Amino acid sequence: MAPMATIAVIGAGAVGSYYGAMLARGGHDVRFLMRRDLDAVRERGLDIRSPRGDFRLDHVTACASPDEIGLVDWVICSLKTTALESARELVAPCVGPTTRVVALMNGLGIEEHFAGWTGGWRVFGGMAFVGINRGEPGVVHHIAYGRVSIGHFEDDPAQLEELKTLLESGAIEVAVAPNLRYARWEKLCWNVPFNGLSVAAGGVGTRAIVGDPALRRTAEAAMREVVATGNADLLAHNSPAHLDEEQVVRAMFAQTDVLGDYNTSMAIDYVLGRDLEVEAIHGEVSRRAAALGVPTPTVDALYALVRAADLRNRGQLPVIGGQ
Amino acid sequence: MAPMATIAVIGAGAVGSYYGAMLARGGHDVRFLMRRDLDAVRERGLDIRSPRGDFRLDHVTACASPDEIGLVDWVICSLKTTALESARELVAPCVGPTTRVVALMNGLGIEEHFAGWTGGWRVFGGMAFVGINRGEPGVVHHIAYGRVSIGHFEDDPAQLEELKTLLESGAIEVAVAPNLRYARWEKLCWNVPFNGLSVAAGGVGTRAIVGDPALRRTAEAAMREVVATGNADLLAHNSPAHLDEEQVVRAMFAQTDVLGDYNTSMAIDYVLGRDLEVEAIHGEVSRRAAALGVPTPTVDALYALVRAADLRNRGQLPVIGGQ
Numbered sequence: 001m002a003p004m005a006t007i008a009v010i011g012a013g014a015v016g017s018y019y020g021a022m023l024a025r026g027g028h029d030v031r032f033l034m035r036r037d038l039d040a041v042r043e044r045g046l047d048i049r050s051p052r053g054d055f056r057l058d059h060v061t062a063c064a065s066p067d068e069i070g071l072v073d074w075v076i077c078s079l080k081t082t083a084l085e086s087a088r089e090l091v092a093p094c095v096g097p098t099t100r101v102v103a104l105m106n107g108l109g110i111e112e113h114f115a116g117w118t119g120g121w122r123v124f125g126g127m128a129f130v131g132i133n134r135g136e137p138g139v140v141h142h143i144a145y146g147r148v149s150i151g152h153f154e155d156d157p158a159q160l161e162e163l164k165t166l167l168e169s170g171a172i173e174v175a176v177a178p179n180l181r182y183a184r185w186e187k188l189c190w191n192v193p194f195n196g197l198s199v200a201a202g203g204v205g206t207r208a209i210v211g212d213p214a215l216r217r218t219a220e221a222a223m224r225e226v227v228a229t230g231n232a233d234l235l236a237h238n239s240p241a242h243l244d245e246e247q248v249v250r251a252m253f254a255q256t257d258v259l260g261d262y263n264t265s266m267a268i269d270y271v272l273g274r275d276l277e278v279e280a281i282h283g284e285v286s287r288r289a290a291a292l293g294v295p296t297p298t299v300d301a302l303y304a305l306v307r308a309a310d311l312r313n314r315g316q317l318p319v320i321g322g323q
Numbered sequence: 324m325a326p327m328a329t330i331a332v333i334g335a336g337a338v339g340s341y342y343g344a345m346l347a348r349g350g351h352d353v354r355f356l357m358r359r360d361l362d363a364v365r366e367r368g369l370d371i372r373s374p375r376g377d378f379r380l381d382h383v384t385a386c387a388s389p390d391e392i393g394l395v396d397w398v399i400c401s402l403k404t405t406a407l408e409s410a411r412e413l414v415a416p417c418v419g420p421t422t423r424v425v426a427l428m429n430g431l432g433i434e435e436h437f438a439g440w441t442g443g444w445r446v447f448g449g450m451a452f453v454g455i456n457r458g459e460p461g462v463v464h465h466i467a468y469g470r471v472s473i474g475h476f477e478d479d480p481a482q483l484e485e486l487k488t489l490l491e492s493g494a495i496e497v498a499v500a501p502n503l504r505y506a507r508w509e510k511l512c513w514n515v516p517f518n519g520l521s522v523a524a525g526g527v528g529t530r531a532i533v534g535d536p537a538l539r540r541t542a543e544a545a546m547r548e549v550v551a552t553g554n555a556d557l558l559a560h561n562s563p564a565h566l567d568e569e570q571v572v573r574a575m576f577a578q579t580d581v582l583g584d585y586n587t588s589m590a591i592d593y594v595l596g597r598d599l600e601v602e603a604i605h606g607e608v609s610r611r612a613a614a615l616g617v618p619t620p621t622v623d624a625l626y627a628l629v630r631a632a633d634l635r636n637r638g639q640l641p642v643i644g645g646q
Binding site (some may be wrong): 197200201203204205208212214215217218221222225263267268271297298300301302303304305307308309311312318319320321322 | 523524525535538540541548584586590591594624625627628631640641642
């Protein structure tokens, strides 16, 4: 059993709200930094709708600033990577001498950012393999899966055991990855093709991708390029961990095929005109592949096209007949 | 000098109208099969606006059906490839025993279609390297370039000389290609990247593509894949002609860099919700590459995404929040 812990959830979107609510239900003192949902959650609590059983938290510590949260045992940072530059000022007020920081975010180069100012010993990465979307303010729709793959910035097994115990006390399924780098690449094997194509194909769900033969082939090509880049990166860092290409492709498509018509976070951001996490996902992979000498033409094309979609949304790429 | 010829222009979009008008100005009896612009052209003639000098034809033989056109010496078929299936019924009424047929169309597998029913000896391909858009009915905006690269289905030099003489009598710049297959691939080196990206990036002009580093790299990657596929295809057909990869890339980008913000025909079709020529351009290249064993990941991705845009326009690929 984990002792009762104080936990700050910095960036309570769908992922932060869901896992934070699981931990609160598990008896921990969870304090959420909220923006959009702040008033609704203060008034009505937090509602989790899930095929595994709905639950609600009537009383939620929802805060408007990290100072209001104060020092905690654990910080779970679930900001979007587009907000990575402001992560330090949002996280730092909650970090005391023994506080640990879990980056529950997409992309590459995330933990490095935190380790740089807070020290690597306290930094973890969490990769959530979960189908989840926000509903109206205060409501989170959990759709499928939920496993969190965790790694520690310095690969410390004792530290990993502590985080595993904490998450499991919230009934969260945990997988300890061979190492953090492996876990990041494993997650990218899904994010690059499916987030990318969901935007590049014009804002579509996963069913449109896996159900269309040409889009499905493109997803697979991108996934294989990510595996190749990830393995080259692991090798370059003397990691014994290795992504099994056929196993990854088989597993990722099998999971996505039964996901229904899931809307990726990037597709939702796209249709709502929000900033896209394209640099931390596609940009990082494309750049690392180039540095490692791994050809990634499909990923490069997705990078260019998702980036174009992002620029278009901001009015920085003029469209024909547009304003 | 070419003797006065009777010429049917089947499919008088921008390209057909422009070259037909050049030939009419050159003294030939040109009869246009028109749909959208029929009434306007019958009433007010045809207006060509061009940096090389505007000109207008006050009296134009604009017809609503090929039977009205009757038998001619030359048929110039400038239909969209999406109308290829109906080309035979539109062209056949104009074809007598000595009529020649010039397919002034994009894509691959075009001349084969005509040769199949009319005999290869009379079939030519024309590849127009021209920046051109339709304006209001009866007006064509010529923007830049204009060279027509021609090939004969059976590589008959005497036949090629006749077509060259005809076109030059309309002050059209002509290049006789080493062979028809070479000419088709050369044109695809531009069409695949620029038509493809102009749609996949959301309906943008060429300036957006050449001016954005990531899109420009993707265009170049696609172009190099088309060169490789074209050369493999030429080799497989025992053609001595060969595309010089570096020369093609240099020339195509140099021409496009000074084109201004040109809207590709496919981007215009896309924003107007018309059928896209994706199968004859990207689909054919992707399939031939696969058959020849040439890897074309960038082209394959563009094929999937332009096809997705086409399906989306027809309501056959559901978008998030769409109807």
